[in-house]
Amino acid sequence: MSPKKQEKLPMDIGAVIKEPGSSIKNKTGSWRSLRPEVNRDQCIKCGICWQFCPDMSIKMDKKDGTAVIDYDYCKGCGICAMQCPVKCIKMVKEEK
Amino acid sequence: MPEEENKKEIKSNEKLIAGMPEEELIASGHRACAGCGSVLAVRHAIKAAGKNTIVVAATGCMEVVTSPYPQTAWKVPWIHSLFENAAAVASGIATALKKQGSDTNVLVLVGDGGTFDIGLQALSGAVERNHDFCYVCYDNEAYMNTGIQRSGATPQHAATTTSPAGKLIHGKVEWKKNMPFIIAGHSENVYVATANIAFPIDFYKKVKKGIEHKGPAYIQVYTPCVPGWKIPSNITIELAKLAYKSKTTPLYEIENGVLKFTQKPENPIPVDRYLLLQGRFKHLNKIEIAEIQKHIDDTWNKLLRLEETEVRI
Numbered sequence: 001m002s003p004k005k006q007e008k009l010p011m012d013i014g015a016v017i018k019e020p021g022s023s024i025k026n027k028t029g030s031w032r033s034l035r036p037e038v039n040r041d042q043c044i045k046c047g048i049c050w051q052f053c054p055d056m057s058i059k060m061d062k063k064d065g066t067a068v069i070d071y072d073y074c075k076g077c078g079i080c081a082m083q084c085p086v087k088c089i090k091m092v093k094e095e096k
Numbered sequence: 097m098p099e100e101e102n103k104k105e106i107k108s109n110e111k112l113i114a115g116m117p118e119e120e121l122i123a124s125g126h127r128a129c130a131g132c133g134s135v136l137a138v139r140h141a142i143k144a145a146g147k148n149t150i151v152v153a154a155t156g157c158m159e160v161v162t163s164p165y166p167q168t169a170w171k172v173p174w175i176h177s178l179f180e181n182a183a184a185v186a187s188g189i190a191t192a193l194k195k196q197g198s199d200t201n202v203l204v205l206v207g208d209g210g211t212f213d214i215g216l217q218a219l220s221g222a223v224e225r226n227h228d229f230c231y232v233c234y235d236n237e238a239y240m241n242t243g244i245q246r247s248g249a250t251p252q253h254a255a256t257t258t259s260p261a262g263k264l265i266h267g268k269v270e271w272k273k274n275m276p277f278i279i280a281g282h283s284e285n286v287y288v289a290t291a292n293i294a295f296p297i298d299f300y301k302k303v304k305k306g307i308e309h310k311g312p313a314y315i316q317v318y319t320p321c322v323p324g325w326k327i328p329s330n331i332t333i334e335l336a337k338l339a340y341k342s343k344t345t346p347l348y349e350i351e352n353g354v355l356k357f358t359q360k361p362e363n364p365i366p367v368d369r370y371l372l373l374q375g376r377f378k379h380l381n382k383i384e385i386a387e388i389q390k391h392i393d394d395t396w397n398k399l400l401r402l403e404e405t406e407v408r409i
Contacts, residue, residue, distance in 0.1 A: 011165075022166070022168055023125035023162065024125045025167060026125040026127070046114065055130075056123070073124035077130035077132075078131070082331065
C-alpha cells in the first residue's frame, strides 16, 4: 500500500474495528426489487416473520405487537410473505 | 416516521418474541444475499449464546458479509484469523478465559468448508484436548463464498462449479461426509447435535445446551443457500422444511456417546419433492433419485437402530 492510501484509511494493529454494529451505515434496502407490505389489521402478532428475517429488518411494534418492516435494510427476499401463517404480507413491485 | 419511533422504543432485553430474546447481537446492513439461510443460523446462535460471548470465525460467507473493513455487523467481540484454524484460536481463547476464571462463552461460527475440509485438523485437536467451546457449523453444502466449489459436505449428484453436471460426471461423485459422527467419535464428553434453520427454537435450545456443556460442543445446522443451490430467495425456509420432511436432515443429539432424535417427521415425503426445487439437482434422472432415496433411507434406519439400541458411538 502506498503511503498516500495509508493516510486515507488508517488501520489499527490487527485491523481492529472499534465500533460495534457499524454495518448499519450500509443501507441494504436499495437492493430490493420487491417490497413486503404488511396488512397490520390481519397480523396475528405471532413473530414468525421476525424469527425468519435474515436482515433483522422486521420489528414487532411495541404498542400493538404487529410486524413493522424496516425498509432501510429489507432486501426483499420474500421469506416473511412465504412464512406468514395468515398471509398478511404481500410482495409488491418496487417502483419509483 | 413510525419505524424510527419503534426502533427507539423497542429496547428491553428481557422481552421474548416467539420464544427468543428480542435483542439482536448482529446488526442489519450486512452484505449477505437476500434470503440467506446462514445469516439466520448465525443470528439465532449468537442470540442463544448471549452477550457475554467471544465469537471466533473462520473464513467463509459469514466472515466476509459481516466484516468488510471498516464496518462490522457484530455487537459482541469477534475474531477472525484464518480458514483452517478457527478451532485452534478458540482453544487459545477458552484456555485464557479458564486461567482468568472468566465465565465468558466461546462460540465458533464456521461454514462447512472450514469444518469438513480445511479446519478439520484444528477442530479434531481442539475436541481431543477437551476445550470448553461451542462450535457451530453452518452447513450450506459447498464453498459458496468463493463461487460454489464442492466441499466434503456437498451431497452426491449436486452440481457445483468444480463438480458440474456434464457428460463425464453428473454432479458430485462422492457422498457427503458424516461429520457429526466423526466429531462424536472423538470422545464421549463431546456434545454433538444437528439442527435445521426451519426449526429455530430447536436450534436455539441446542446452542444453549452446547454453551452450557462443560467441554466441546459441535452443532451442525443446515442452511440453504440461494445462489449456490439455485433457488428463489423466498423459499429458503420452505426448502429447509422439505429437507426435514424428506429425512434428508435428521435432527438428533449425541450426548455421552448415545444418539437420540429430537424430532422426527410425522409423514415423510419422497426426496424428489425436496431435490427438484433446486437448480443444483435439476439434471437428476430417475435412477439417481432412487439412489439418493435409498441412501437417505439407509442412513435413517441406521440412526433409528442406534437410537433404539442406545449403543455408544
